[in-house]
Amino acid sequence: xxxxxxxxxxxxxxxGGIGFAIAKKFAEAGAELVLHARNESPEFIEAKTKLSxxxxxxxxxxxxxxxxxxxxxxxxxxLMKDQKTVDVLVNNAATQTLSALTDMSxxxxxxxxxxxxxxxxxMTRYFAEQAQGGGSIVNICSIExxxxxxxxxxxxxxxxxxxxxxxxxxxxxxxKKIRVNSICPGLIDRQNLKQDWPDGVKSWLGAVPLGRLGTxxxxxNAALFLAGDHAKFITGANLTVDEIGGELQKKVDDYYxxxxxxGMLDLWRKSYRQYFRAGYHLGDTVRGGEAGExxxxxxxxxxxxxxxxxxxxxxxxxxxxxxxxxxxxxSQAQTKLAQGLLDYYMREKRLERFVAEAVExxxxxxxxYIALNWDVALGREYGVGQNNEPVxxxxxxxxxxxxxxxxxxxxxxxxxxxHWLIVREFVNxxxxxxxxxxxENDIINSEMFTGNLKNDFLDFYRITDSDxxxxxxxxxDKTQSVPNGRYSEFIEGGTVLFxxxxxxxxxxxxxxxxxxx
Numbered sequence: 419x420x421x422x423x424x425x426x427x428x429x430x431x432x433x434g435g436i437g438f439a440i441a442k443k444f445a446e447a448g449a450e451l452v453l454h455a456r457n458e459s460p461e462f463i464e465a466k467t468k469l470s471x472x473x474x475x476x477x478x479x480x481x482x483x484x485x486x487x488x489x490x491x492x493x494x495x496x497l498m499k500d501q502k503t504v505d506v507l508v509n510n511a512a513t514q515t516l517s518a519l520t521d522m523s524x525x526x527x528x529x530x531x532x533x534x535x536x537x538x539x540x541m542t543r544y545f546a547e548q549a550q551g552g553g554s555i556v557n558i559c560s561i562e563x564x565x566x567x568x569x570x571x572x573x574x575x576x577x578x579x580x581x582x583x584x585x586x587x588x589x590x591x592x593x594k595k596i597r598v599n600s601i602c603p604g605l606i607d608r609q610n611l612k613q614d615w616p617d618g619v620k621s622w623l624g625a626v627p628l629g630r631l632g633t634x635x636x637x638x639n640a641a642l643f644l645a646g647d648h649a650k651f652i653t654g655a656n657l658t659v660d661e662i663g664g665e666l667q668k669k670v671d672d673y674y675x676x677x678x679x680x681g682m683l684d685l686w687r688k689s690y691r692q693y694f695r696a697g698y699h700l701g702d703t704v705r706g707g708e709a710g711e712x713x714x715x716x717x718x719x720x721x722x723x724x725x726x727x728x729x730x731x732x733x734x735x736x737x738x739x740x741x742x743x744x745x746x747x748x749s750q751a752q753t754k755l756a757q758g759l760l761d762y763y764m765r766e767k768r769l770e771r772f773v774a775e776a777v778e779x780x781x782x783x784x785x786x787y788i789a790l791n792w793d794v795a796l797g798r799e800y801g802v803g804q805n806n807e808p809v810x811x812x813x814x815x816x817x818x819x820x821x822x823x824x825x826x827x828x829x830x831x832x833x834x835x836x837h838w839l840i841v842r843e844f845v846n847x848x849x850x851x852x853x854x855x856x857x858e859n860d861i862i863n864s865e866m867f868t869g870n871l872k873n874d875f876l877d878f879y880r881i882t883d884s885d886x887x888x889x890x891x892x893x894x895d896k897t898q899s900v901p902n903g904r905y906s907e908f909i910e911g912g913t914v915l916f917x918x919x920x921x922x923x924x925x926x927x928x929x930x931x932x933x934x935x
């Protein structure tokens with residue numbers, strides 16, 4: 419991974435735990451690291467030595483005790499002596515103590531707010547003053563900012579304040595091209611955690627969808643995403659590492675459980691086996707008669723009838739006409755351009771073929787869909803990126819789908835009433851890992867079929883290629899509760915690769931059901 423090559427990154431509280439995991443991930447991404455610690459302790463020297471083995475880039479240290487009011491300013495004064503700016507700031511340093519409200523003192527509250535809120539605010543200020551040409555700030559918050567725990571009220575308040583500071587500073591620093599985002603990790607595993615807090619761990623494992631503790635690497639992956647160019651249009655966001663991925667995975671699991679229980683999966687499987695029966699007997703003949711003198715051929719009347727329906731349905735080629743609402747020159751010119759684009763996609767991009775495939779899905783399974791997505795890897799090359807990789811124009815990618823590929827709310831019968839959809843597509847995991855290098859390990863280790871897909875009827879006609887993994891695209895329409903919509907890409911296990919507002923006017927998935935064709 420070379421996503422942060424040439425970037426200078428300052429990470430506070432970096433000698434252990436989440437801070438060290440983030441430093442390790444950023445070192446692997448080629449960043450020039452500045453590791454902050456209270457002092458140059460043996461633990462810091464050991465951490466720096468380990469990180470130096472992972473990267474050819476420079477790794478240095480800067481020291482400051484944040485209980486000192488001037489520490490933040492002095493850290494940046496030290497860094498500016500070499501006339502090199504910091505491109506990325508990770509505010510990770512924090513303190514966490516237990517205290518019931520009845521035992522809370524002013525000193526405890528002040529110390530908590532100073533380290534967890536005042537320090538990130540001042541570090542953000544001094545970062546912004548020295549930034550040139552933009553930058554990125556990642557604030558490490560906590561799930562307790564959203565769901566407080568018992569005897570953690572002052573800690574939860576400090577982290578909730580940091581979330582709102584993230585949003586406020588994103589507004590203020592946006593004109594300077596500085597992005598500010600935050601991460602709320604869930605319960606992160608550490609040495610002796612299960613022994614120190616068995617009841618808490620048990621409660622957490624029973625509540626989270628993925629049924630496991632988080633790791634430092636989980637948080638580091640999210641931090642790398644927000645710090646890098648994959649999130650260059652994201653600011654003011656708060657990413658809950660344990661929540662969205664788990665919720666999306668739960669939607670997938672619930673849908674496949676539903677189609678199994680109500681018999682839909684069995685119906686699709688039986689229809690498929692009958693329709694593609696030749697794929698099972700492979701043209702074999704059956705010997706019959708008293709002496710085996712007859713050869714019997716399989717005749718698939720089911721397929722013949724459905725093929726006849728398909729031929730009638732698609733015999734007349736679909737045509738689209740672009741029409742202008744007004745008669746002025748501009749409208750007429752736009753109409754001609756629109757007609758040219760329609761003809762281009764129908765003929766050159768073979769949209770007609772995808773329509774026919776969706777119709778075929780609809781005829782034999784009862785459901786067919788066409789899904790569209792903008793793919794930046796398509797189109798002509800027009801430039802070269804930061805790593806000398808070709809940059810392409812991008813183009814629309816079409817995909818025909820059956821009902822098993824379109825995950826949706828099972829109880830809404832009308833397709834147009836659904837406000838969210840998840841589209842499943844099988845992709846080459848090595849190409850996907852190249853697109854999202856910060857999640858390379860998760861993608862490469864992902865399997866083509868996991869528990870919720872073992873009985874998928876697609877097993878029968880897709881080659882089980884170990885290079886293929888399911889990629890899920892989540893679309894949420896623009897509604898009152900989600901005014902900007904939402905678009906996410908994730909893989910099995912709930913690892914979210916990309917998350918943003920919905921970049922389309924509507925969900926780009928269109929249904930073709932027998933009643934509508």
